[in-house]
Amino acid sequence: MTDILNDADFDRFRKVIYKECGITFSGTNRPILDSRIKEILREKKIATVDEYYNLILSDREEMKRMLDSITTNLTRFFRNQPHFDAFINYVIPHVLEEKKKTGDRTIRVWSAGCSTGEEPYTIAMILKKILPPGYSFSVTASDISLKSLMVGQSGFYADNKIDGVPADYLSAFFTKVNGGYQISKEIMEHVKFDYHNLQHESGMKNLDVVFCRNVMIYFDEAAQLVVLNNFWNAMAQHSYLFIGHSESLFGMKTKFEFLKTDWACLYQKNS
Structure with a gap:
């Protein structure tokens, strides 16, 4: 499967995510970010990574939706x-x-x-x-x-x-x-x-x-x-x-x- 994020794309998304919420993406979990961004572009019918990156910078609600999509939500009642x-x-x-x-x-x-x-x-x-x-x-x-x-x-x-x-x-x-x-x-x-x-x-x-x-x-x-x-x-x-x-x-x-x-x-x- 071809990555949708090149090195420069990954770096700028990684930096904006860290700035917004403190979550760190490293090389080991890069495929997670790549797959989430690819899914968003498909769902929103956005043609390029650049277009989506500019969208999250200009639209706070879209930024929230992006952060929502990259988080992992594993939990259960009486966990631990x-x-x-x-x-x-x-x-x-x-x-x-x-x-x-x-x-x-x-x-x-x-x-x-x-x-x-x-x-x-x-x-x-x-x-x-x-x-x-x-x-x-x-x-x-x-x-x-x-x-x-x-x-x-x-x-x-x-x-x-x-x-x-x-x-x-x-x-x-x-x-x-x-x-x-x-x-x-x-x-x-x-x-x-x-x-x-x-x-x-x-x-x-x-x-x-x-x-x-x-x-x-x-x-x-x-x-x-x-x-x-x-x-x-x-x-x-x-x-x-x-x-x-x-x-x-x-x-x-x-x-x-x-x-x-x-x-x-x-x-x-x-x-």
């Missing part, structure tokens, strides 16, 4: 159960202890890079199940994929997408409908889906927990540090950060402290 075990057994009890000191009764969580919504809905179901009376919660779910956000907002998942959901959660928070399952309104009302580029400040404050799992692997260290600083600024004085089990902040100049629990490793902000 040890993280959720640590969330239930360590993080939330410690967050509640801090809340008692301040009188604040709202737990605030950000699912950054939420894809099609399985992660934020998992978080919301857990909080609905374990929080004591008198506490409320909100989950902000963000991504740069508009298509994924629309799936999350619908709250509908095909039968094969609910594998791994415990039976008690399935019966309590889902309704069986034709072709799949619908998340209950009592869960959906706690989750807000929002388009957000992690290279930019979110505007959020006093977050108790941030989940950003298997997202920063697409960034180089400079872009990772931008994301981590943005998280730090959005998080409460005593708060917690989950990243992917194959990701690490080791050797990076961040303010986050490594935390090893009986269930999983994560990071904390104490300042």
